[in-house]
Amino acid sequence: MYAIQTEKLTKYYGKARGIIGLDLEVKEGDFYGFIGPNGAGKSTTVRTLLGLIHKTEGRASILGMDIEKDRNRILSETGYLPSEAAFYPGMRVRDMLRLSAGLRGKDCRKNASELCERLLLNPDSRMDTLSYGNRRKAAVVCALQHKPRLCILDEPTGGLDPLMQREFFSILREYNEKGMTVFLSSHVLSEIQRYCTRAAIIREGRIIASGSVEELSRTNARRVSVRGRFDLSSLAGASAGHGRTVQIRDVQELEDGVSFLFDGEINLLLSALAAHPVQDVTISEPDLEEIFLHYYTDGGEKP
Numbered sequence: 001m002y003a004i005q006t007e008k009l010t011k012y013y014g015k016a017r018g019i020i021g022l023d024l025e026v027k028e029g030d031f032y033g034f035i036g037p038n039g040a041g042k043s044t045t046v047r048t049l050l051g052l053i054h055k056t057e058g059r060a061s062i063l064g065m066d067i068e069k070d071r072n073r074i075l076s077e078t079g080y081l082p083s084e085a086a087f088y089p090g091m092r093v094r095d096m097l098r099l100s101a102g103l104r105g106k107d108c109r110k111n112a113s114e115l116c117e118r119l120l121l122n123p124d125s126r127m128d129t130l131s132y133g134n135r136r137k138a139a140v141v142c143a144l145q146h147k148p149r150l151c152i153l154d155e156p157t158g159g160l161d162p163l164m165q166r167e168f169f170s171i172l173r174e175y176n177e178k179g180m181t182v183f184l185s186s187h188v189l190s191e192i193q194r195y196c197t198r199a200a201i202i203r204e205g206r207i208i209a210s211g212s213v214e215e216l217s218r219t220n221a222r223r224v225s226v227r228g229r230f231d232l233s234s235l236a237g238a239s240a241g242h243g244r245t246v247q248i249r250d251v252q253e254l255e256d257g258v259s260f261l262f263d264g265e266i267n268l269l270l271s272a273l274a275a276h277p278v279q280d281v282t283i284s285e286p287d288l289e290e291i292f293l294h295y296y297t298d299g300g301e302k303p
């Protein structure tokens with residue numbers, strides 16, 4: 001069964017674009033990343049899925065239930081960490097967690113106290129005395145204490161220090177291993193690469209690529225760094241002469257040379273290099289961050 005399935009899901013805010021024609025398939029048990037730059041439509045997707053805002057068109061189901069007809073059942077089976085959570089200020093953490101569990105008709109005290117302990121959150125603190133990071137921890141406990149089948153996390157790690165981020169992800173992994181599906185919306189690429197097995201990339205309201213993180217990271221492009229004098233336009237000239245297409249992107253001037261992403265026939269690169277007084281060349285796989293940034297900024301085709 002799919003934990004999340006959408007068909008042409010669309011949301012407009014009046015005339016403004018939120019998301020357009022989203023087709024998403026997240027299988028039960030996935031650790032799924034949802035990546036995109038600011039304003040791409042990540043929060044709109046999450047809020048529409050949880051019935052917090054109404055879709056304009058299309059269909060979506062969560063754990064086989066329709067997002068509009070079965071909203072209450074969906075809420076009891078899911079956990080949600082909003083990008084900005086608001087709390088009743090005078091309440092203690094413990095009471096707020098009990099209130100949240102009560103809304104789902106569950107007694108989660110044991111699990112809540114374990115989670116507080118692991119995240120170093122004092123359940124006796126009053127919400128309005130907590131730092132931003134500690135309020136985020138309280139939101140994390142709210143999202144997980146009832147051991148949901150699906151947990152939707154919108155930009156979860158903002159405000160958590162590196163140690164807490166590590167603990168947070170190790171909790172998520174444990175829950176995922178026990179069957180909880182994770183849907184993690186983020187623009188922190190390293191988080192997605194490290195923890196997610198599958199992912200979708202959203203830009204300007206549309207999904208531009210989806211699949212396993214490994215597939216999304218695969219590329220023929222190479223990072224080339226040249227020390228010495230090298231005229232990049234000679235590379236374009238050589239490729240035109242052979243009727244081949246060469247793509248050169250992300251050119252960075254170095255103190256003693258140049259570095260760029262090269263996608264094309266390696267022999268063309270080698271012969272262009274041979275015609276110049278270069279001192280050193282390194283050709284390496286681009287790092288994953290470079291590959292994902294390409295999706296963010298270019299026409300969306302794979303590098």
Ligand SMILES: Nc1ncnc2c1ncn2[C@@H]1O[C@H](COP(=O)(O)OP(=O)(O)OP(=O)(O)O)[C@@H](O)[C@H]1O
Binds near residue numbers: 019037042043083187
């Ligand atoms: N309440 C609203 N009214 C009008 N437009 C909105 C509203 N909320 C979001 N939008 C627009 O919808 C688009 C998607 O926004 P959304 O918040 O979903 O993006 P996001 O990917 O979550 O961004 P970020 O990473 O910055 O949180 C943006 O163009 C945004 O301006």
